[in-house]
Amino acid sequence: MLAFFHDGRLGPGGVVFSSIHGSPSVSSLEARERAAVESAVQRFGHEPGPLLVVLHAVQDALGYIPPPAVPEIAAALNLSRAEVHGVVTFYHYFRTVPHGRRVVQVCRAEACQARGGAALEAHARQRLGVGFDETTADGAVTLEAVYCLGNCATGPSVRIDGRMHSHVTPERFDALTGRQRSQ
Amino acid sequence: MATRVYVPKDATALSLGADEVAAALAAHAGGTVEIVRTGSRGMFWLEPLVEVATPAGRVGYGPVAAADVPALLAAGLLEGGTHRLRIGPVEEQPYLKGQQRLTFARVGVVDPASVADYVAHGGYRGLERALAMSPAEIVKAVTDSGLRGRGGAAFPTGIKWKTVLDQAAAQKYVTCNADEGDSGTFADRMLMEGDPLLLVEGMTIAGLAVGATQGYIYCRVEYPEAIDSVRTAIAAAHAAGYLGASVRGSGRRFDLGVRVGAGAYICGEETSMLESLEGRRGEVRVRPPLPAIKGLFGQPTIVNNVISLASVPVILERGADYYKNFGVGRSLGTIPLQLAGNLKRGGLVERAFGVTLREVLEDYGGGSASGRPLRAVQIGGPLGAYVPASQFDTPLDYESLAAIGAMLGHGGIVAFDDTVDMARMARYAFEFCAIESCGKCTPCRIGSSRGVNVIDNLLAGQQPALQRRLLEELCETMVQGSLCGLGGMAPFPVQSALRHFPEDFAPRGRH
Numbered sequence: 001m002l003a004f005f006h007d008g009r010l011g012p013g014g015v016v017f018s019s020i021h022g023s024p025s026v027s028s029l030e031a032r033e034r035a036a037v038e039s040a041v042q043r044f045g046h047e048p049g050p051l052l053v054v055l056h057a058v059q060d061a062l063g064y065i066p067p068p069a070v071p072e073i074a075a076a077l078n079l080s081r082a083e084v085h086g087v088v089t090f091y092h093y094f095r096t097v098p099h100g101r102r103v104v105q106v107c108r109a110e111a112c113q114a115r116g117g118a119a120l121e122a123h124a125r126q127r128l129g130v131g132f133d134e135t136t137a138d139g140a141v142t143l144e145a146v147y148c149l150g151n152c153a154t155g156p157s158v159r160i161d162g163r164m165h166s167h168v169t170p171e172r173f174d175a176l177t178g179r180q181r182s183q
Numbered sequence: 184m185a186t187r188v189y190v191p192k193d194a195t196a197l198s199l200g201a202d203e204v205a206a207a208l209a210a211h212a213g214g215t216v217e218i219v220r221t222g223s224r225g226m227f228w229l230e231p232l233v234e235v236a237t238p239a240g241r242v243g244y245g246p247v248a249a250a251d252v253p254a255l256l257a258a259g260l261l262e263g264g265t266h267r268l269r270i271g272p273v274e275e276q277p278y279l280k281g282q283q284r285l286t287f288a289r290v291g292v293v294d295p296a297s298v299a300d301y302v303a304h305g306g307y308r309g310l311e312r313a314l315a316m317s318p319a320e321i322v323k324a325v326t327d328s329g330l331r332g333r334g335g336a337a338f339p340t341g342i343k344w345k346t347v348l349d350q351a352a353a354q355k356y357v358t359c360n361a362d363e364g365d366s367g368t369f370a371d372r373m374l375m376e377g378d379p380l381l382l383v384e385g386m387t388i389a390g391l392a393v394g395a396t397q398g399y400i401y402c403r404v405e406y407p408e409a410i411d412s413v414r415t416a417i418a419a420a421h422a423a424g425y426l427g428a429s430v431r432g433s434g435r436r437f438d439l440g441v442r443v444g445a446g447a448y449i450c451g452e453e454t455s456m457l458e459s460l461e462g463r464r465g466e467v468r469v470r471p472p473l474p475a476i477k478g479l480f481g482q483p484t485i486v487n488n489v490i491s492l493a494s495v496p497v498i499l500e501r502g503a504d505y506y507k508n509f510g511v512g513r514s515l516g517t518i519p520l521q522l523a524g525n526l527k528r529g530g531l532v533e534r535a536f537g538v539t540l541r542e543v544l545e546d547y548g549g550g551s552a553s554g555r556p557l558r559a560v561q562i563g564g565p566l567g568a569y570v571p572a573s574q575f576d577t578p579l580d581y582e583s584l585a586a587i588g589a590m591l592g593h594g595g596i597v598a599f600d601d602t603v604d605m606a607r608m609a610r611y612a613f614e615f616c617a618i619e620s621c622g623k624c625t626p627c628r629i630g631s632s633r634g635v636n637v638i639d640n641l642l643a644g645q646q647p648a649l650q651r652r653l654l655e656e657l658c659e660t661m662v663q664g665s666l667c668g669l670g671g672m673a674p675f676p677v678q679s680a681l682r683h684f685p686e687d688f689a690p691r692g693r694h
Contacts, residue, residue, distance in 0.1 A: 052442070052443070092447060093446030110366040110367060110565060111595075113611070114524030114598060146446070147364065147619070150194060150363060151195050152366060152368065152369055152521065153228075153521075153522060153526070153529025154195055154227050154529065155523075165198050166195065
């Protein structure tokens with residue numbers, strides 16, 4: 001019973017796939033987006049179970065996965081559009097919109113909470129004026145929540161543009177993100 | 184001749200400025216030093232910990248900031264000279280000296296990218312032994328060692344391997360679960376960053392044991408340094424003939440690839456991980472069939488945690504009897520404990536099972552970082568129970584923890600001081616479950632969100648007696664009715680918080 005729901009390829013996805021394939025809506029990819037998608041499919045499409053690998057390559061290249069890429073990837077990998085959309089939206093890491101100039105990830109997990117993580121989280125939202133998975137109005141910073149960076153002995157932990165920081169107090173957060181009160 | 188200086192590139196060390204220290208050393212000491220980037224020794228309060236090779240062994244300095252480097256050099260760093268940051272011979276540190284490092288023996292010591300360094304420090308001896316054994320003999324050695332899965336479920340590794348060995352299939356797989364999502368755990372990360380060839384060796388032995396020719400390491404995307412380190416090690420092992428079409432000229436193939444997760448805690452559950460490896464949503468599979476019978480792409484598959492696989496080489500090298508001499512009862516061997524949260528000396532402590540929680544928190548951890556009394560620890564990640572100070576004398580082994588309603592899990596220990604609000608932590612347990620639920624089964628998907636509501640209502644004083652009963656029934660429903668451990672265990676921290684800290688659940692004003 002559950003297996004029936006689980007295996008999207010046997011469901012209505014196949015119908016969606018055949019009706020969407022080749023439809024004009026796919027052409028809304030910008031040229032650089034199309035190049036990234038085509039390159040990802042070309043490099044990794046042959047691997048067994050390639051969808052996550054392909055999506056990673058697209059996000060690595062663009063910083064996000066443009067929704068019009070979904071039918072393109074589905075067609076190239078012989079999957080339904082529903083399957084690709086389902087995977088993109090299942091995983092927290094995949095974004096469908098461009099991120100800000102900087103990406104700030106704040107750890108919300110217990111080990112960081114034990115060292116002031118909850119206060120840091122509240123400070124980050126308040127200082128940037130956004131919630132998680134939102135970007136400041138000036139496009140400067142995207143704030144994201146993460147659930148453990150594996151840096152659990154020296155929290156609270158924050159990763160900014162890939163670089164991890166330990167012992168992040170609210171003051172250090174402001175300094176690291178360039179958002180001191182005097183800005 | 185240039186003096187060899189070791190600077191970690193472990194993710195925690197990097198977060199504390201290790202790259203800047205290495206750059207300062209290169210700038211100020213120039214050609215007089217050979218800088219080797221290593222993993223971390225797991226004494227994180229000393230990071231960045233710089234070690235200098237001297238005739239008397241490796242001498243440590245830490246925590247070093249880039250700005251300290253000129254003064255350190257002036258004080259004779261390269262000869263092991265005196266300075267306020269000098270901690271003396273690293274191996275003599277009490278924190279390290281009392282440990283029983285079987286799997287972490289080389290972490291922080293060797294260059295993780297070098298096969299030559301790995302072999303020079305005793306690496307690949309287990310594989311050499313395995314190449315001379317039959318598959319059944321390898322499986323028997325692992326079974327006899329008593330090794331149980333270190334990812335948290337503690338299932339006997341040898342039995343899993345035997346099941347895969349016994350299947351007839353054209354293709355079998357070895358998969359490594361490196362989706363170390365539990366808060367308070369970093370052993371997999373440290374091992375992959377500090378001694379990735381040990382994992383490669385363990386997986387190669389697993390492939391020989393069950394007749395699998397392809398392995399995958401499924402590593403979480405939150406660990407970019409570990410991903411790089413493992414990929415580098417795989418390429419090095421391949422170039423040196425330890426992976427590929429003919430492992431060490433044996434004529435037996437084993438290939439290894441890395442797959443990267445995408446921020447889903449549930450993918451640490453083994454069947455979700457397999458779904459994700461196949462390129463799908465990480466939704467739990469109904470068992471049976473077991474992955475050992477029908478796993479990756481429907482084929483017989485070993486799914487083991489990083490530390491389980493990294494424990495295999497020493498078992499093959501020194502024998503099952505050597506390994507099972509460590510530990511107590513049915514918890515045999517060693518366990519890398521991860522000291523996290525509010526502790527003065529957080530880090531990695533590998534000891535035989537049976538060390539007490541108090542010994543770990545006080546003798547190693549040095550008590551709280553804040554200086555306040557420790558009130559509770561959460562053991563085994565976000566699904567693990569909270570243990571009150573009155574139970575700190577419990578030995579850390581699977582059975583002793585089960586007896587107090589707790590679990591060891593992957594060995595993460597998160598300490599909280601007396602400012603912790605246990606109702607808030609219980610609420611967070613449900614919130615986390617709601618965020619990370621794969622959505623396949625109702626008790627987990629709906630129960631977790633309802634749990635948050637019920638705790639909010641309880642704390643708001645809306646019919647507290649009723650909410651309390653609802654909460655208990657909800658926990659019971661999730662434990663009994665969920666498909667996998669996420670929904671099935673998320674109530675454990677809640678129930679333990681209610682049991683040990685009922686005073687924190689008294690109705691209060693709006694929070």
